[in-house]
Amino acid sequence: MTEEIIIAGFGGQGVLSMGKILAYSGIMQDQEVSWMPAYGPEMRGGTANVTVIISDDRINSPVLNSYDTAIILNQQSMDKFEKTVKPGGLLLYDPNGISKHPSRKDINIYQIEGAAEAARLKSGKTFNMVVLGAFLKLKPIVEFDNVIKGLKKSLPERYHHLIPMNETAIKSGMKIVKEIQKL
Amino acid sequence: MKELRLMKGNEAMAEAAIRCGADGYFGYPITPQSEVLEYLMAEQPWKRTGMVVLQAESEVASINMLYGGASTGKKVLTSSSSPGISLMQEGISYLAGAELPCVVINVVRGGPGLGDIQPSQSDYFQATKGGGHGDYHLYVIAPSSVQESSDFVKKAFEVAFKYRIPAMVLSDGAIGQMMEKVELFEQMPRRTDEEVIAECGSWATTGKTPDREHNVITSLDLIPERLEEHNHKLQAKYKEIEENEVIYEEILCDDADYVIVAYGTSARISQKTVQLAREKGYKLGLMRPITLWPFPKAKIAEYGETKKGILVVEMSEGQMVEDVRLNINGKIPVEFYGRSGGMIPTPDEVLTAFEKHFM
Amino acid sequence: MEIIKSENLVYKKTSAMTDKELSYCPGCGHGTAHRITMEVLEEMGAIQDTIGVAPVGCSVLAYEFMNIDMQEAAHGRAPALATAIKRLWPSKYVFTYQGDGDLAAIGTAETIHACNRGENIVIIFINNGIYGMTGGQMAPTTLPNMKSSTSPYGRDEAMMGHPLKITELIANLPGVHFVTRQAVHKPGHVRKAKKAIKKAFEQSYAKKGLCFVEIVSNCNSGWKMTPNDANQWMEDNMFPYYPLGDIKVDGQLVK
């Protein structure tokens, strides 16, 4: 199994930390992982993205130009990454702030109302966990228990009391993910 | 128990420095390697092992702190990225001339000049051909993963002390910023002062005792005959290193007609190209030089007899390719594909270049 | 179409600034410092006669915003470049624009020696107590106990040294004619700073020696504060350590 994922959105949406939790979860179940962020001025411009690869085998290129899954959290990223999803792959996005919805016919498309759900949970910071939940529902490449272990590993001890909150967010993301187009 | 962590290449190198019992780190912030200093400052190794960490006022100061530190026989290192490493060249030449062991990490970014902060491999010439003035070499080892970033800091110190030469870990912005799984090696104890004196007291500035002559660390010798003799001694050492310390990795080379030669991030990308090529039925392999100096000359020369062609892939306008051509010596075609200025080639691009030249 | 009648026009962006969108974080002092420097040059009719040198730091792209001839220096070396430019174009106004890491860490030697030689140039020195560009590392000017990414538990003076008052230091050099410390976070301060910059250009042009304008500024990103909090923090913490006002006037230290 190899899953090649791009997660892209605004800085501050928790794009990088979501990728980190996913990568840690992979480690928890003895897989190979890589997490390659875009860094520097690209981020100053307000966008952030990270390539996460989880695999049973040694990972070769950490830099990719097509992905099994694109998780897209703003319009700029939609414009840039919709075309990079492999045919038959998955595009998961939050419709909040998206004016041009994806139009490809050869990929699976799902929506997650992450921002709205995080607001409902009264914790804007759990936004990325809602989205992560949606992804894990569609592609259960890592086990739920390992995600929680991954969360523990990637959060500093002083934030560990927030783990139940994050757990709730992941579960609600799993529930509310919406199918737009299934091949 | 093995300790698995998810770390950036830069952080892994910093942690490795602590764990291999380094005595001192001196550095100055520069993207994309600032995490090395930041990690050390957060980790406070002076509390863990007694290791000294200092933010210098410039790279010129950092490398001269290394010059002073290495002369005491202690284990010292610095890290920077391309423009900062250029500033260090004077000091590196002094360290080489004075035969001092130390480790310099270069997390390469796009150049020349201020360039940009994206990953690049355009410091190959500088790293392997001297960089500063005079007849000298550094031991240059190039990681291609976060795991190797950690392991090679340790390796670089070993070689540096074995031969009393400065060693360089040549990484790049991608490996420095990327997070991967690493298995950390166990903490090695820092040597005690007595151990440093026992190991390095014959040459280092450990304090003159009545039973020995004073030790002087210098790269100056105004008598040409003597300086030439010193140079011969350095050359003999370099020859020994070339004989004993070459490391490389071959992937699917045995049955290959064609070989890609690439190191660091380019090798990771090219490995994917090899996979794509094999799916198409091309007999392509990958050879990855791990030590860039000493360069795997003999292995490359052998390809001149056994393979049909070589593609060298670099994130530069073509630097290592010169060493490959030198050792192939015209026997088979050596082609080049490179991106520069912080652009990273994709596996598909490399495959297209391979097909253009050889298929 | 003329939508603003000239008699109603109260303010206009100086043509000495390009139309390029500033790359600075919202609320950062760099933009204001750029603008008033350029306004001074425009008001003096000196656009054609001025050459600027940009540093390495957040203002590394100053040359994209300042619509005058400029050169980009290596980190810390701007005063050396400016020295040569002024000596080879003695009839030009020449200035450097530098951050505290650039001017007071890696470039200390160039700063002190350009000052000591009394080069007839202007140095505009933006002191925000941190390395903004590289992500908030400790600068020589970082205050005691202040947190940065390389002093995550606060600046420990015993280990990391003391905040460097480079401006007071160079004021003692005979080659330096005018030294002042200003701010640009409020309109009153902006007006004063602008006057000081104008004076610096005039006096260095009159070959009186080097003129040095420090601007104590904010770095909300590096300090991890909102722009308003950063300005307040600057008033409460930076100004007591780096007091505003003239330090040397007409070649005489202000007592």
Ligand SMILES: Cc1ncc(C[n+]2csc(CCOP(=O)(O)OP(=O)(O)O)c2C)c(N)n1
């Ligand atoms: C030789 C060299 N070393 C280090 C750097 C990395 N670097 C870029 S800007 C900077 C410091 C900037 O801080 P400051 O001068 O205070 O300006 P600010 O960004 O805060 O405006 C550093 C260390 C570099 N570009 N060149």
Ligand code: SF4
């Ligand atoms: S990082 Fe700091 S100095 Fe740089 S633009 Fe942002 S606020 Fe200004």
